[in-house]
Amino acid sequence: xxxxxxxxxxxxxxLAAGCGGDEAAGGPLTVYSGREEELVAPxxxxxxxATGVDVEVRYGDSAELAATxxxxxxxxxxxxxxxxxxxxxxAVDPQLEELPxxxxxxxxxxxxxxxxxxxxxxGRTRVLAYNTERVQKRDLPASVLExxxxxxKGRVGVAPTNASFQAFVTAMxxxxxxxxxxxxxxxxxxxxxxxxxxxxxxVEAVAAGExxxxxxxxxxxxLVKEEQPDAPVANHLFEAGDPGTLVSxxxxxxxxxxDQRDDAEAFVEFLLSxxxxxxxxxxxxxxxxxxxxxIDPPAGLVPLDEIQGPDVELTAFGAELESxxxxxxxxxxxx
Amino acid sequence: MSSAGRRPPFALAxxxxxxxxxxxxxxxYLVIRVAGGGQVLDVIWDESTLDLVVNTVxxxxxxxxxxxxxxxxxxWLVTRTDLPGRRVWAVATALPLVIPSYVAAFCLLGFFxxxxxxxxxxxxxxxPDPTGYWGAVAALTLSTYPYVFLLTQASLRxxxxxxxxxxxxxxxxxARALARVTLPTVRPSIALGSLLVALYVxxxxxxxxxxxxxxxxxxxxxxxxxxFDRTPAAVLALVLVGLTAIALAFxxxxxxxxxxxxxxxxxxxxxxxxxxxxxxxxxxxxxxLVTGVFLVLPASVLGxxxxxxxxxxxxxxxxxxxxxxSLGASGLAAVVTLAAALPIAVLVARYPSRLSxxxxxxxxxxxxxxxxxxxxxxxxxxARYASPVYQTLALLVFAYAVRFFPQALSGxxxxxxRVGPRVxxxxxxxxRGPIAxxWLVTxxxxxxxxxxxxxxVFLSAMKELPATILLRxxxxxxxxxxxxxxxxxxxxSQAAVPALLLVVLSAPVLWLVHGDRGxxxxxx
Numbered sequence: 125x126x127x128x129x130x131x132x133x134x135x136x137x138x139l140a141a142g143c144g145g146d147e148a149a150g151g152p153l154t155v156y157s158g159r160e161e162e163l164v165a166p167x168x169x170x171x172x173x174a175t176g177v178d179v180e181v182r183y184g185d186s187a188e189l190a191a192t193x194x195x196x197x198x199x200x201x202x203x204x205x206x207x208x209x210x211x212x213x214x215a216v217d218p219q220l221e222e223l224p225x226x227x228x229x230x231x232x233x234x235x236x237x238x239x240x241x242x243x244x245x246x247g248r249t250r251v252l253a254y255n256t257e258r259v260q261k262r263d264l265p266a267s268v269l270e271x272x273x274x275x276x277k278g279r280v281g282v283a284p285t286n287a288s289f290q291a292f293v294t295a296m297x298x299x300x301x302x303x304x305x306x307x308x309x310x311x312x313x314x315x316x317x318x319x320x321x322x323x324x325x326x327v328e329a330v331a332a333g334e335x336x337x338x339x340x341x342x343x344x345x346x347l348v349k350e351e352q353p354d355a356p357v358a359n360h361l362f363e364a365g366d367p368g369t370l371v372s373x374x375x376x377x378x379x380x381x382x383d384q385r386d387d388a389e390a391f392v393e394f395l396l397s398x399x400x401x402x403x404x405x406x407x408x409x410x411x412x413x414x415x416x417x418x419i420d421p422p423a424g425l426v427p428l429d430e431i432q433g434p435d436v437e438l439t440a441f442g443a444e445l446e447s448x449x450x451x452x453x454x455x456x457x458x459x
Numbered sequence: 460m461s462s463a464g465r466r467p468p469f470a471l472a473x474x475x476x477x478x479x480x481x482x483x484x485x486x487x488y489l490v491i492r493v494a495g496g497g498q499v500l501d502v503i504w505d506e507s508t509l510d511l512v513v514n515t516v517x518x519x520x521x522x523x524x525x526x527x528x529x530x531x532x533x534x535w536l537v538t539r540t541d542l543p544g545r546r547v548w549a550v551a552t553a554l555p556l557v558i559p560s561y562v563a564a565f566c567l568l569g570f571f572x573x574x575x576x577x578x579x580x581x582x583x584x585x586x587p588d589p590t591g592y593w594g595a596v597a598a599l600t601l602s603t604y605p606y607v608f609l610l611t612q613a614s615l616r617x618x619x620x621x622x623x624x625x626x627x628x629x630x631x632x633x634a635r636a637l638a639r640v641t642l643p644t645v646r647p648s649i650a651l652g653s654l655l656v657a658l659y660v661x662x663x664x665x666x667x668x669x670x671x672x673x674x675x676x677x678x679x680x681x682x683x684x685x686x687f688d689r690t691p692a693a694v695l696a697l698v699l700v701g702l703t704a705i706a707l708a709f710x711x712x713x714x715x716x717x718x719x720x721x722x723x724x725x726x727x728x729x730x731x732x733x734x735x736x737x738x739x740x741x742x743x744x745x746x747x748l749v750t751g752v753f754l755v756l757p758a759s760v761l762g763x764x765x766x767x768x769x770x771x772x773x774x775x776x777x778x779x780x781x782x783x784x785s786l787g788a789s790g791l792a793a794v795v796t797l798a799a800a801l802p803i804a805v806l807v808a809r810y811p812s813r814l815s816x817x818x819x820x821x822x823x824x825x826x827x828x829x830x831x832x833x834x835x836x837x838x839x840x841x842a843r844y845a846s847p848v849y850q851t852l853a854l855l856v857f858a859y860a861v862r863f864f865p866q867a868l869s870g871x872x873x874x875x876x877r878v879g880p881r882v883x884x885x886x887x888x889x890x891r892g893p894i895a896x897x898w899l900v901t902x903x904x905x906x907x908x909x910x911x912x913x914x915x916v917f918l919s920a921m922k923e924l925p926a927t928i929l930l931r932x933x934x935x936x937x938x939x940x941x942x943x944x945x946x947x948x949x950x951x952s953q954a955a956v957p958a959l960l961l962v963v964l965s966a967p968v969l970w971l972v973h974g975d976r977g978x979x980x981x982x983x
Contacts, residue, residue, distance in 0.1 A: 154933065162948045180933040182850075183944065187684040188831065192929055194689070195835050196842040201850060285681050321668050324949050332574035347949045353771060449685050453507075458681070 152178035153387045156193065158186025158207040159374060167403055171394045177387050186212035187287065193219060193379070203382040204391050206245075208374050209287045213242040214442025220377040224389060230396040231415040235373050238439040244373030245395040246404050247413035249431055250292050251359040252368065253330045253345060254337045264360045268296075268339070268368025272311035280317040281326040281338035284457035288323060288341050288372065294441050294448045296367035299434040302451065309455040319457070324348070331355035339368065342425070346411040364432035371433040373415065467810040468893045474802035479818050481799075482861055485825045486700065488836030492693035502694040512698060515661065515674045518595060519706070522660045523653045525600040530607035531649060533749055536742050538615040541732045543739065548746045549612070550969065555753040556605035557965035559922035561665025562942065562958050564598040565951070566757035568669065569764070576763060595670040601753045603659050606866075606915075607652030613873060613911065614648035615641075620731075633733070647876070650713035651869050654823075655915075657706040658865060661699055661827035664925060675699050676829045683831060696832045703827040707820055758962070761955045768952020778941050778957045782964060785937040788852060789920035792859035793913040796867040799860055800912065804871035805897065809880055819868070826865050830925030833861055837930060855930045859920040866915035874908020875901070914968050921965050938964075 157164060161183045168179045182189070186208040193200050193216045205220070207213045213220070220241040228240050235244035254264060265271060271280050283289045297305045318335050320326045326338035327348045337360075345359050362368040376395055378388040394400055401414035404422070411422045421427055452458045493499055502508060536542050537549040555563075570576045571589035578586050589597075622644065626636040667677040675695055682692035735742055768775055803822055806815045825833070837858055841849040848854045882904065886896040902909075924939045931937070936944075938961040945954035 160947050161944050162950065182933050183940075184928045185684070188929060191683050191689065191835060192838050195839040199842045199846055199849075201842075285684070287684070290685075319671065321671060324947075328949065329573065332572075334573035344949075351767075351771070351773075351949050351951060445685070446688075 151384075152180045153203050153384055153391060154201050155179055155181045155204045155206055155391070156189045156202040157181050157183050158189050158205075158209075158212055159183075164206070166407060167395070167400055170399060170403065171391055174394065174399070175387075175390060177390070179391070187215070190215040198381045200379055200381055202379050203384050203388040204376055204378055205242075206374075206376045206395075207242075209291065210237075210242070210244075210373060210375060210438045210441050211287050211291060211445055213237070213375055213377050214439075214445075217241045217377070217442065219380055221380040221382075221385070223378060223392060227389065227393045227396060230393075232417075234438065235415050236375070236439075237377075238437070242375045242377035243392065243396070244375040244415050244438075245392075245400075246374050247371055247415050247428055248341045248343055248373070249361065249413075249428075249433070250288070250368055250370045250372070251340060251342045251361055252337050253327050253340050253357055254360055255330050255333055255356055256358050257356040258333060258336045261360075264337075266363045267366045268362055269308060269366075271317070271337075271339075272308060272315050274315075276315060276337070278316035278318070279336040280312070280315070281320055281329050281335035282312070282317050283320045283322050283326055283340075284452055285319075286322050289339065290445065290448050290452065291372055291441055292339065292367065292370050293452065294444045295370040295434045295436050297448060297451070298436040298440065298444065299367050302447075306451060306455060309451065309457060313456055327357060331357040341372075343411045361426060361431065365434060367434040369431060369433045370436070371428065371431060372438060374412070465810055467806055467815070470894070471802050471806055471810075475806045475815075475818055478799045478803060479822050481857075482822050482825060482864055484840055485828055485833045485836040485861065488839050489693045489696050489700075489832070491839075492689055493697065495690065499690075499694050502691045503698065508695065508698065511673060511675045511678050511695070512702070514672070515676075515699075515702065518592070518599070518667075518672065518674055519657050519660045519702075521592070521596040522599045522603060523656050525596055526604035526607045526656045527649060527653060529600065529604045529749055529753075530652070531611055531645075533746065534608050534611040534615060536746065538612050539733055540735050540742065541739070542735060542742050542746070548750070551750045551754060552746065553605045553608055553969050554962075554966060555601050555757075556609070556969065557918055557921070557962050558602055558757055559665070559924070559939065559942070559958075559961070560598060560602040560659075560663055561669065561924065561946075562761075562954075562961075563601045563757055564594070564666045564669040565946065565954075566760040567594060567598050567601075569760040569951070570756055576760060590670045590672075592672055595666050595672040595674075598666045598670060599660050599663060601757070603656040604753070606655040606659075607649060609911070609915075610648040610652040610655075610869065610873060611645055613908075614645045618644060647714040648873065650710045651872070653713075654706060654710040655865060655869060658703065658823070658827045661702060661706070662829050662862075664829050664831070675702075679829055680831060683835075689835075692832075696828055699827055699829075700824055703824060706827070707823055711820075758959075761959050761962075764951045764955040765959065768955065771952065773950070773952050775953060775956050778936075778938060778960065781936045781938050781941045781957065782960055784935055785921050785939065785961070786964065788855055788859070788931075788935075788937065789917045791852070791856045792863070792920040793867075793917040795856055796860040796863055796916045797871070797909055797913045800864060800867035800871055801909075804868055804875055805901065808872070808875035809883070822868065823865055825861065826863075830862065830923065831929070833858055834926040834929040837861075837926075850930065850932055852932055852935070855927065855932070855935075858926045858930050859916070859923060862923065862926060863916045863919045866919060867912040870908045870910070870912020870915060871905060872908070873911070874905030917968055918965050921961060 155168070168181055171177065172179055189205065190207070190212040193202060193205060205213065205216065217237065222240045223243055228236055228243055231244055235247065236242065252264065293305065296308065320329065323340040323344045324347065326340050327344040329335050330338045331348055331352060342359050345357060348355050348357060376392050378385065378392060382388045396416055398416070398419065401416045401419050404412045404414045405419060411425065413421050413425065413428050449458065533552050537545045537552065542548065568575065568589060571586065618641065623636050623640050626640045627633070631639070662676060664676050664680050667674045668680070675698060679692045679695045682695065683689065803819055807819045837854060841854050883896050883900050886900045891899065922939055924943055927937055927939055928943070938957045941957040942954045945951070
């Protein structure tokens with residue numbers, strides 16, 4: 125049984141070496157990030173450079189991290205939750221504290237939680253990605269509602285299980301009502317729209333000509349271009365007020381159970397600083413919108429204040445998600 | 460079975476019970492979650508749940524059949540015939556085991572998919588859609604048939620030649636001897652391999668997600684991602700446990716009729732290889748096909764991505780640190796899992812009783828659960844009741860042990876089944892205590908099986924993704940998380956480097972599974 129003893133000793137030694145776990149106040153700040161390391165890692169470095177506070181980041185899927193925070197309860201080691209979408213933040217909002225008003229006021233009210241528990245840090249619009257070799261610009265639809273017409277039969281890609289598509293459906297429900305949304309979902313299905321798991325595979329499929337257009341967030345275009353510079357794919361914005369032009373955010377909140385409230389709040393504030401917001405414009409691979417007023421978006425993007433999305437409150441989306449999923453299920457989009 | 464009915468030593472029974480109790484933590488979590496919600500019956504009786512069950516059963520059945528069809532003839536060819544270059548083929552056909560199933564799916568899509576390598580090579584406008592049922596079966600077969608292959612091969616090697624020779628002596632043709640004597644003897648190994656395949660398929664999310672095939676596991680993930688209620692996911696996970704029970708029952712039936720020990724260890728000789736004659740061209744073609752589809756194809760897609768990355772000037776770094784993390788955590792997992800499996804394996808093999816059998820079967824119960832369920836269950840227990848170990852390497856290794864326990868058990872089981880209790884009884888007769896007997900006699904004799912089991916756990920842990928993401932210590936990146944991170948943002952050329960490194964580092968470990976040299980030594 126010597127072997128087993130050795131293993132136990134070894135494991136304990138590794139534990140003692142401090143591979144994680146408990147953290148004294150003043151230790152590194154723990155951030156759960158649903159945003160990909162490839163995209164946001166430089167932001168954490170900038171924060172450490174600016175404040176001297178070390179940051180430890182757990183990367184994962186936003187929804188899975190939300191489920192993790194929920195299972196951890198009050199013992200969560202996380203101080204900050206930095207998520208891909210308002211839905212994931214909304215799912216754990218009982219565990220988030222109210223942010224300082226000065227931080228919240230950095231962004232427009234439509235980009236933050238009504239009760240101040242999370243704040244948007246960067247913006248994205250829903251767009252129609254299209255294959256530039258197979259679709260002429262003049263043939264592009266003015267409204268997402270047109271995608272159910274015969275000329276788009278079998279040519280549209282969507283990701284019904286993905287949070288961003290579900291948020292768009294919520295926006296449609298809130299602006300056009302449940303009945304019209306139901307009809308549209310049924311018609312789109314009858315029109316042979318192809319389903320994908322996420323946004324990125326849709327843009328890849330559009331680039332490959334597997335489908336001609338796809339409903340996605342705008343910034344996946346830049347990621348695909350990075351991997352395949354010649355890919356024949358571009359983004360198209362629907363007309364003003366169209367539910368297909370929903371503007372949404374990635375955002376952050378501070379866990380109420382944190383033992384480093386000051387550092388955690390400083391981090392969220394930092395994400396809305398000029399420096400961090402400029403990062404999205406100047407350096408980030410994925411071309412997101414800065415949300416703080418006075419900073420221009422990356423070249424080639426239509427400025428946010430010129431995009432008029434549907435008239436809906438992002439804050440309401442968390443509570444509406446269940447009905448949206450139910451509607452998607454009833455119309456056969458989810459198994 | 461002269462030891463039947465003997466009472467096991469208390470320490471052994473206690474150790475086995477503790478191990479099984481720990482393995483059942485994910486089940487306990489599911490029960491807690493389900494008890495907390497009210498809509499259990501709604502979910503179970505939902506029509507779509509039935510569809511998911513049917514889909515899942517079809518997928519498991521398809522992959523198990525495909526794995527047997529690919530693995531068993533190949534194992535026979537490389538073990539029992541004079542196939543030219545059979546040692547090389549033996550390694551090449553086992554190698555796909557080291558390719559993670561999600562990488563296999565990416566590669567198949569990169570080859571057969573829209574604008575994939577095949578379409579570019581053929582210059583045609585459109586190919587059939589490679590996603591869906593057949594795509595999922597292909598990708599899962601690729602990464603799981605080696606389980607059946609390796610176990611069948613080990614069992615063919617250890618085969619007592621006297622059985623087949625006796626049959627031949629009685630005037631039975633070679634083909635009939637193969638069907639009536641050889642196959643039934645290796646059937647328990649095929650069954651055990653198929654069980655590992657079935658458990659893998661039941662738990663796998665990467666492939667069904669990429670191939671967009673609606674299985675239970677995919678539905679469980681989607682439930683977790685829909686955020687507002689974790690109860691339906693838990694109910695579906697329990698349905699998955701039910702399917703595991705059915706798979707276990709099948710395996711038990713298939714194996715019950717085949718278990719045998721060699722009468723006297725030390726007397727076995729190697730069988731003379733079957734001369735293939737002209738058939739060897741067909742045999743070579745078969746091995747080329749298997750290797751081509753399951754090894755060369757994915758490797759060339761990875762190579763293509765890598766070349767594209769270099770051509771496009773993407774930043775490609777060698778992930779050495781991640782490789783060290785993968786090797787370290789997987790190595791620990793192999794040792795810990797093996798140690799945990801030992802008491803149960805010995806209990807079942809040496810003190811067969813209804814209770815020991817039940818303990819063994821319970822140890823399998825949670826193994827078809829998707830990684831995220833196991834991860835969240837350990838999050839739940841560790842964050843609440845064991846916070847010092849939460850998000851430490853110890854908990855990650857524990858998660859690997861829970862997920863890959865059957866693989867260690869299968870190795871030990873195969874090893875113990877071939878030793879036979881009489882050697883141990885002799886040691887006891889010479890006045891040694893039970894623990895000394897185990898240490899001095901049993902452990903050395905099952906060494907090859909134990910190494911094989913540990914190697915399987917190691918290889919699986921190297922590839923593991925969903926539990927690793929949630930349970931690793933912060934900043935503890937592995938090759939698998941590196942691949943995941945790159946594919947998340949569509950950077951396939953950056954995923955190719957860690958994927959190739961994962962394959963290259965895992966490959967040597969196959970020698971362990973393969974070697975079976977301990978057996979050759981003890982068996983003469």
